[in-house]
Amino acid sequence: MTEIHVRPATPADHDAIGALSVAAYRGDGQTxxxxxxxxxxxxxxARAAGGEVLVAVDEATGAVLGSVTFVLPGSPLAELATDGEAEFxxxxxxxxxxxRGVGEALARACLRRAGELGCRSVVICVRDFAADARRLYARMGFERAPELDWSPLPEVTLLGLRYPLA
Incomplete structure (x- = not known):
């Protein structure tokens, strides 16, 4: 099994990240x-200008496997985070x-980054029908936070989750 390495994205990664993001969201029915x-x-x-874009790469081939955007309150990309929280x-x-564990590696990298910055929790939202993602986050220790639920479009329901940091 190849190793997954998570690092800050560079501009050279942007096209691959954009393409895989669209493919992933289409693949699970989100878009x-x-x-x-x-x-x-x-x-x-634009994501990199408003937050930190992390990329997961296959160490053997250098192929881009996944990405995530990490933000703090006040970022134009922050939707849920308030003072003392981070969001991805x-x-x-x-x-x-x-x-292959890529999603978990990216999520854990965000938790580590939030801890480094002294955040008290990390908040995220997930589509209501995204059962695999919800299972992953529950296994990692995220808790449902119904007060964070919201809907950006009539046909889109997002469920709020929170990960309390020590």
Whole structure:
């Protein structure tokens, strides 16, 4: 099994991250062609300007396997985080790399980063039908936070989760 390395994304990674993000979101039914969220998924430069984009790569091949955007309150990308919290968004794993622990590696990197910054918790949202993601986050110790639930579009329900840091 190849090793997964998580590191800050570079501009050279942006095209691959944008493409895999769209493929992942389409693959699990979160978006479809011409969906209004896809331009945001593709615009990795804008994500990098508003937060920290992390990328998971296959150490043997250097292939980009997944990415996530880590943000703090006040970022134009922050949707849930308040003072003392961090948030991560747009976690996406290439459909070809799913089931290899890439998503968990990216989420754990965000938890470590939040801890380094002295945050008291990490908040995220997940689609209501994303059973695999919800299982992963529950296994990692995220707790349901119904007060964070919201809906950016009529057909989209997002469930809030919180990870308390020590």
């Amino acid at each position: 479809r062609q011409d969906h209004p969220y896809e331009p945001h998924l593709r615009d990795v430069a 968004r747009m976690l996406a794993v290439s459909p070809q790399a799913q089931g």
